Amino acid sequence: MTIRTTARGRSAAAAAVCALAVSLAACSGTTKSDAQSDSAGAAASSAKADPDAPLKKDLKLAFLPKQINNPYEKIVDDAGIAAAKGFQGTAKEVGPSDASASSQVSYINTLIQQRQSAILIAANDPNAVCGPLKQAMKQGIKVVSYDSDTAKDCRQVFINQASSEDIGRSLVQHMGKQIGYKGKIAILSATQNATNQNTWIDYMKQELKDPKYKDMRLVKVAYGDDDDQKSFQQTQGLLQAYPDLKGIISPTTVGIAAAARYLDDSSYKGKVVLGGLGTPDQMRKYVKDGTVAEFSLWNPENLGYLGSYAAAALASGQITGAQGDTFTAGKLGKYTVGKDGEVVLGAPTVFTKSNIDQFHF
Numbered sequence: 001m002t003i004r005t006t007a008r009g010r011s012a013a014a015a016a017v018c019a020l021a022v023s024l025a026a027c028s029g030t031t032k033s034d035a036q037s038d039s040a041g042a043a044a045s046s047a048k049a050d051p052d053a054p055l056k057k058d059l060k061l062a063f064l065p066k067q068i069n070n071p072y073e074k075i076v077d078d079a080g081i082a083a084a085k086g087f088q089g090t091a092k093e094v095g096p097s098d099a100s101a102s103s104q105v106s107y108i109n110t111l112i113q114q115r116q117s118a119i120l121i122a123a124n125d126p127n128a129v130c131g132p133l134k135q136a137m138k139q140g141i142k143v144v145s146y147d148s149d150t151a152k153d154c155r156q157v158f159i160n161q162a163s164s165e166d167i168g169r170s171l172v173q174h175m176g177k178q179i180g181y182k183g184k185i186a187i188l189s190a191t192q193n194a195t196n197q198n199t200w201i202d203y204m205k206q207e208l209k210d211p212k213y214k215d216m217r218l219v220k221v222a223y224g225d226d227d228d229q230k231s232f233q234q235t236q237g238l239l240q241a242y243p244d245l246k247g248i249i250s251p252t253t254v255g256i257a258a259a260a261r262y263l264d265d266s267s268y269k270g271k272v273v274l275g276g277l278g279t280p281d282q283m284r285k286y287v288k289d290g291t292v293a294e295f296s297l298w299n300p301e302n303l304g305y306l307g308s309y310a311a312a313a314l315a316s317g318q319i320t321g322a323q324g325d326t327f328t329a330g331k332l333g334k335y336t337v338g339k340d341g342e343v344v345l346g347a348p349t350v351f352t353k354s355n356i357d358q359f360h361f
Contacts, residue, residue, distance in 0.1 A: 049318060049325045056316045059089035059117040061308060064107055066122045066148065066194070068095040070226060072253040072279060072300055073122060075361055076147065080120065080304030086330055087312050089117075099226045101125035101193050108132040111141075118142040118311035123150045125193040130154040142314040146307040148196040156314055156321030157341045159307045161298040162348045164196070167251070168203025170296065171275060172213070174350070175247045178273045178293060182215040183246030186238045188259055188276075190226040190252040200251050219245070224255045231258035239268055250276035256295060260286040280351055280359040287356050298348045301361055306332055306345055 061084055065073035077093040084091035094111070096103035101124055109132050111119050119136055123129055123145055133143050133154040143150075146159040161167075175185060187204065189197045201221065208218060219242055224231025231254055239245060250256035256278040263269050269291055278295045286292045309329035310319075319325035321341040328334050335343050351359065 047317070047320045049320045049322065051318050051326055053317045055087045055312050055318070056117075057088040059084070059087070059312055059315050060115075061089060061091035061118050061120060061311050062111045062114075062116045063091065063093045063095075063304070063307075064104055064111070064119060064121040065093065065095045066124050066190075067099045067103075067226060068093070068097055070099075070254065071282070073147070075279070075300040076122075076304035076307070078304065079301035080308040083305040083308035083330065084312070087309070089308075089312060091308060099124050099191050099194075101128040101191075104129050105132055108136065112136050112139060115139075116141055117315045118144060120144045120146055120307050120311055121150065121155070122147040123195055124148070124191060126151045126154075126195045128193075142311055144307055144311045144314065146303060148194050149199075150195070152340050155341070157310050157319070157337065157343060159303065159310055160342050160344045161300075161303050162346065163344060164199045165203050167277075167296075167348065168200040169207040170348075171200070171249050171251060171277075172204045172207040174294060174296070175249055175273060175275050176213060176216060178275070179216070179246045181212060184217050184219045184242055184244060185247040185249065186220040186222060186242065186245060187218065188222050188224055188231060188234055188238070188248055188250040188252070188255045190224065190255060192223055194226075197251060204249065224252070224258065226252060226254045228254055228258050231255040232262050235259040235262040239266075239272065245272055247273040247275065250274070250278075252276070253278050253282060253297070256292075257282040260291050264289065264291045277348075278351075279361055280356050281361060283351065284356055287351065287353050294350055294352045296348045296350045298345055299361065302332060303345055305330065306335070306343070310335075310343060 063077040063080055065077055081091040094107050104124055119141060130151050137143055143155040144157045145155045149158045222234040222238055224234045248259055250259050256276040259274055263274055264286055274292050276295055277297050283295055306329050313319045313327035318327045319337060323337055323339055325337040326334060337343055
C-alpha cells in the first residue's frame, strides 16, 4: 500500500493490545531487547524437527480470519476445518465481524484459555496481535499465519498463497497489457494495515518503475476495509475524482467484486479496466457480461487445507518452522519450509471467459 503504519498508528495499536491483553501479559516489544527475548518464532527455537513423527490425534485447531463474514476467508477456513478430520483432529472458526487492527486480540486470549493445539490467523495488522500470540507460543500453542502474515517473531509458520512478489508484479503486468501501458490507474485495497495488501502493493510500485510503464501513473490507493458497501463507494469516489481513470487494481476479493458491481451498472463499463484478486463464483457474472476481462487467484480451499496440515505438523513435532523442515500435507503432497518460516502454496490461476466455468469456489 502507499501508506505504511505510522509511529502514531503503531502506538495506538500497541495501546489497544495492552488494554485488551493486560489480564494475560504485559505488552511486549517496546525495546529491541524485549522483542528479542520475547521471540518464540522458529528462528529462536531450540526444538528439533522429527519429520517421521506421526501426526497427533485429537488436535484442536482454531482459525481466526480477518473478519468472520468475509466470503473468501469462509472458503479458506471451511476447507481447513474439513481437513482436520483427515488426521482425526477438530477445528473451528472464530473471529470479529470487523477488520480493525486490534479486533482479533480478544479472540486470541480466549483461544489461549481454551488451550487450543494451534491458532491459525489471517492478521488484520502485523503487530497488533503480537503480544497475545507470543503469550500463546510461550504456553506451547503453535501459531500459523495464513493469507495475511503477522510480524515474523509472532508465529512459527506463514502459509503464503503464492509468491508475494509474483502476485504484486503480475497484477500490474496484466493491467498494463489491457490498457496499452498508458493512462492513470488506482488501487482499491482492503485495510491500511493488512500485511498481504501492503506487500503486494509495494511490489506493484516496484513494477511500475520499469521504463515500459512510463506512461502509466498510479494516482490513488483507496481503502474499502474489506467491506462491500465501503468498497463500492470507494470505487464511485475514484471515478468521480479521476473521470479519465483507465484502470483499477483491487487485490482483495471483497473489493474487486464491489468494484465490478459498480462498473457493471455505470457508464464506465467497458471503458475502465478492472483487475485484481477474486473468486470465480463472485466474478463469473462480470466476466461473462464483459465488465471484467480477467482476474486471478489461487485455490482458497487448498490454502486452508495446507494451513491445517502445517498446524498439525507443528503440533506433532514434524516441523518447528525452521528453514528446510519438510512435511506432507495430505493430498497436496510434500512441502518445504522456506526462509522466515514461509510455506508457499503455489502459483495463482488467471481466470478469463474461456476457463472460468471450470472453477467453482
